[in-house]
Amino acid sequence: MVWCSAAVFSGVLVGVLPAQEARVPARATPSGVFPTAGEVVGDSVSIRARNSLNATRLAFAFKGDKLRVLGASGDWYTIDLPRDYTMWVSKEYVTVGANKEGVVTGDNVRARAGAGLQYQMVGHLDRGRRIEIIGEKPGWLQFRFATGDRAYISRQYVRLAGEAYPRPVEPEGHGVEPPAPPPVEVQSEVEQKIMDSFNKAEEIYRREVRKERIVEWDLEEAHTLYVGVLEKTRNKNLIKKCRSRCAVIALARRYREASERASDPRKRLEKREKEIEEEYERKRKMLAEEIQGLFPTAVAVGRLRKLASPWLRPATHKLISEGRVTHILHSEVVDLTLYEGKLVGIEGEVDDSIKWPVPALKVTGIALPPAKSEPTEGEKPEPEKSSEEKGGEEEAPAAPG
Secondary structure, three states: OHHHHHHHHHHHHHHHHHHHHHOOOOOOOOOOOOOEEEEEOOOOEEEEOOOOOOOOEEEEEOOOOEEEEEEEEOOEEEEEOOOOOOEEEEHHHEEEOOOOEEEEOOOOEEEEOOOOOOOOEEEEEOOOOEEEEEEEEOOEEEEEEOOOOEEEEEHHHEEEOOOOOOOOOOOOOOOOOOOOOOOOOOOOHHHHHHHHHHHHHHHHHHHHHOOOOHHHOOOHHHHHHHHHHHHHOOOHHHHHHHHHHHHHHHHHHHHHHHHHHHHHHHHHHHHHHHHHHHHHHHHHHHHHHHHHHHOOOOOEEEEEEEOOOHHHOOOOEEEEEOOEEEEEEEOOOOOHHHHOOOEEEEEEEEOOOOOOOOOEEEEEEEEOOOOOOOOOOOOOOOOOOOHHHHHHHHHOOOOOO
16 A cells, blocks of 8 residues: 555656646746846847748847847747847838738848848848838838747847856756866967957958948958958967958958949049040130230220120120120220221220120220231130131231321
8 A cells, every 4th residue: 555655656746747847947047037138249140030040040139239038948049029120121022011011922031231232131031021111212121020029049149137148157957066167278479469350350340331331331451450360360260250251341342343333434424524624724724814915905805896786875896705795895096897806905994984784995995916826715725726716817907007
């Protein structure tokens, strides 16, 4: 009878203890329960759709990001997908509902940092995932993850609220002391300098890749530091990391060069246009100085034309310089009709009795340029003289005596 009672009691224990173990969480938090707050302690940590390294990477978490941890499963934490992570996805692979809720219709769809293929890829979306649409540009949708959507992140890179970091080694059983930590290997001065260079390169790299446009990334200093580390270190993990970073920098450099080549024709055209304008302005100034030198005593220089309007009497003629009327003229002592169409220097005084936007001159004398030396005036300089100038030189009468 005692033996049967003992057997029954043992059976009860066998049935109860496994049930109690099943209710023990995979890992107790400092506060004892989930959910709890967590902080990312690694750089560019993957957030995945399932608790597997082969699962879809939904986004990246960066050092210092705050997370809401819902539970633990093996080497993974279950988290609420952060609502402050915003990304862009091609409109082609999303069906949008009435309440700005989108459903991904493609497999392993790429999410990017901006609205365009030139922006960095920051994650993937699996078919059927629901997202909240918060913005739109031609062909692209800006989104964040839906409320209550869950994902997984490696426990190695998350520190829970109230938890020490790095974590102490946990004992394997009750009453068993944890193994002694391995002796700390003191780094040599050379190794320390290598790590300092690597950390500085990582700081520059992380700062630059956060910029939306790849053409704005300035990674040359980081590339120089990574190459220096590769030349000095024998650490395989460090070599692998540096080579990976250098490959990304090389891709960014090729993309920037391709963008510059695509914009080169427009830049060359703008540069040539500016050169032509500068050359024209230079020749115009030279010509103006040359013309002024031909008439050192003249108060105004230009080409003489007949004034068509009868409303400005006694003015009968106008003086044109650089394509515009600079003065209106009249004279009681000089026959201005003899000089129509000619380049002349005007001697005289301002006549304030004629009210007009340009000054009026009372002409007392006319000066002509020396024979066969009349330059072009009022037109855009050309290598050769126009027919009007040639004709003007041939037909220019001598100054009246």
